[in-house]
Amino acid sequence: MVTKLILLLGVLAPALCFIDMVEKIVKLWPEADPTYDDVARISYSDLVNGDVDSLIKQSMQEYGIFYVVDVPNYDSHEELKYLQQFFNLPEELKAGTEIRRHNPANKNAYRGYCPGLDDVDATLQYKNLFNIGPHETRVPIERDSLSPMDKLRYDIHEPNVWPQTGDCAFDKEFKELFQKGFEIRQNIARAFVRSIARSMEIPQLNDLFQEDEFSAMGLRRYPYREQINTNMYSDFDGTLLRELEHVDSTITVLTTFHNTGLQALYNNKYRDVPVTGDDKFIVNIGKLVDDLIDNKLVDIKHRVAETTFDRHSITYFLGPQFDADISRSVTNKLTEAGNKYQIFGEWIKDYLGAIELFYY
Template sequence: MKLTLVLILGLAVPASAYLPSLLEKLWPSYEGNVFDEVPTIPYKDLVTDNLYVDPSVLMAMKQFGFFYVGEVPGYNASVELDYLQQFFNLPEELKAGTEIRRHNPANKNAYRGYCPGLDDVDATLQYKNLFNIGPHETRAPISEDNILTGMDKLRYDIHEPNVWPQTGDCAFDKEFKEIFQKGFEFRQTIARKFVQSISRSLDLPKLNDLFQEDEFSAMGLRRYPKRDRINTNMYSDFDGTLLRELEHIDSTVTVLTTFDNGGLQGLYKNQYRNMPATGANSFVVMIGKLVDDLVDNQLFSVKHRVIETPFDRHSITYFLGPQFDADISRSVTEERRLTEAGRKYTIFGEWIKDYLGAIELFYY
C-alpha cells in the first residue's frame, strides 16, 4: 500500500524538525519491493503549491527517481482507456485520416495524429500503435511568400495543431477530443507543478524559468499489441528478460498512466523491480537525463522497461520539455557545469530538432 507522505508531513510542526527521523521510519531498507513504498502526492496539494509537498517529492526523486500523483478530481483513467481502445479498434480506413504524413502522404500533419507503427513484426520499440496529442489546436498562418528556413521553420513546425478523429460518429468524435484535451491539461499541470516543486526544494528558480513556455509537450496514447512470435531482439541485454519495451532513461519530464497493467519495471540498486500500476486515479511522475543534468544530477533519473505481457497492453505517456529557447548547455546551479547535451547543443530547440528526426526514424 502506498504512503501518502504529504498528509503525514502536514501534521509535523515544524516539518524540518521531524523530517529526517520520520523518513527513516517510513522509508527503511526494504527486503521486498521497495517501490511499494513510493509516495503518492494528492493532486490538490501539488497544484496549490502546498509547501509540505516539496520534501516528499524531493526525497522520492532522490531515492527512487519517481513518485505518484493521486486523488485527481474529475479524472477517471478507465474512461480514457475505453476511448483509447475504441479508437485503436476502429477500421484502418477510419484512422487513416489522422495518420501522420509518413504513413499517409495525403495528410499534412508530421507529428500529431496516428502512427500505425507495426511495419516490422520483428521489431521491439516500433511494435506499437501511437496517437500523438500536443498543446496546440491552432497555428498562426504564414503568407505564401514568407519562406521559413532553419530554426524559424522548426519553431513554426512544432506548433503543429492537433488532428482529431472524424469517424462519422459525432458523439464519439466529440467525446474523444474533449476527454483527451482534459487529460492533456491534467498532465501538463502536474508536470509544471512538479518542476516548480523541485525548483523550490533545490533553490534553483532558473530551472523553472526554462519551462515557462510549452511548445512541444506531447501526450501519446499507446497500444502494444500481443505478439505472435518471439525473436532475439526482444530480450534484455541486462538480465535476459523478455521485454515489450527496452530499458531506457527518459529525457525530460514524464507523466505516465499504466492503468491496471503490470509490466513496468524500474532499476533500483542494480535490480529491476515492479513499479505499481497507476490504477484508476493516479499518475507516475519521473524525470529524464536532460533535466537531471540541468540540476547537476542531484536527482535520480530512473532507468525503466516494460516486460513482455500476454495481452494487448495500453498506456498513456506525457512529456514536458523546456521552452524552445531554453539554454540547456549548462546546469542551472552556481557551478554552471557543461551538460551532456551542451557538448552539442545550446538551446532546447536545437536538441528537439535531432530528437524529432529520431522519432520519425524509430517511432513513426
C-alpha cells in the first residue's frame, strides 16, 4: 500500500508542479489576463518626495500610465460641480470668454471658451472646451516691432480669461478653484519629470522643463449626441468613438471623474481604463517627450468611446520650455521632431496652428 502511494505521488508530483507553475505565470504574465487594475497607484506625497521612482518607471514601461492618489486639498466633486455649472450657463454669459475665432473682441486664440458643436458630424470638435494656462497678465507691448521669434514668445503667454456672469460668488470661486487645480496638476507633472530623470539617470531632462510657458488645462464636456457620427468609427476595431485613437505629445495629467469611455491599447486590444473617481489622476507621456528620453517608456495610444451621457473630463498638458532643444534626445539621437524643428517653441506653433494660436 505504501509502495503504491509513493508511486502515485511520483506520477502526480510533476503535474502538480506544472499546475503551480501555470498559476504563477497567470499571475505574473500580463498577457495572460491584461488589466489596468494592476497599474501603479502612487500617493501624491510619495511622488513629490521621490520615494517611488522605480515603481513609477515600472508602471510606465508596462502600461504607459500610473495613477496619483491621496492628493491633499483636492476636491474632484467641487471641480465637477463648477465645470458643469459653467457649461450649463446661457451662451450669452459664456460669450465673454470665447476665443477669438468665436468672439473677435477677445484677442486670445487659445485661452478661454471654445463652444465647438459646429457640426453634428464633426470629427473632433463636437465638444465644449475651456482652456486655462499659467499666465494671468501680460505686459502690453508694440508687437509689430518684434522679431518673428519674439512675437512667438509674446503670443505664447496669452493671459487667462475668466467668467464674468454677474454672480460674483460663482465667478470668484470658479477662478480660485481652477487656479488651484492647475497648480496641483502642474506639481504632479513636474514631479513626474523629476522622477523619470532620477530613475533613468538622465538629470539633463530637468533642464528642458525649467519653464512651462504653454502648459494648458482644458475643461471638457462631450455632450450626448443622439445622431450617430459616421466619421467616428474606429479603423482598428469598428468601435464608435468620441475621440479618435491618438498618442499625446507631451505629459498628460487626466481627470475623468466617474465617467467611463477612456480606452487604451494594451497587448493589441483596446481596454477600458479605470476612472479616476473621487481622488485620483491618470498620468501618461506623449510621443514628443518619449522621443527625448530615447523611447524608454510607453507613449500609450488611447481613445474615447462614444457614450450615452454627457461626459466631462479635465486634461492638463505639460510641455518643455520654449527654448528647449527637442531636436536631439538626452543621448544626442535625432528625434522625430528634430527632422523639422530645433526648439519646442517652433514645434508648438505648428502643432496649434489649426486653432489659430498665432497671428501670422
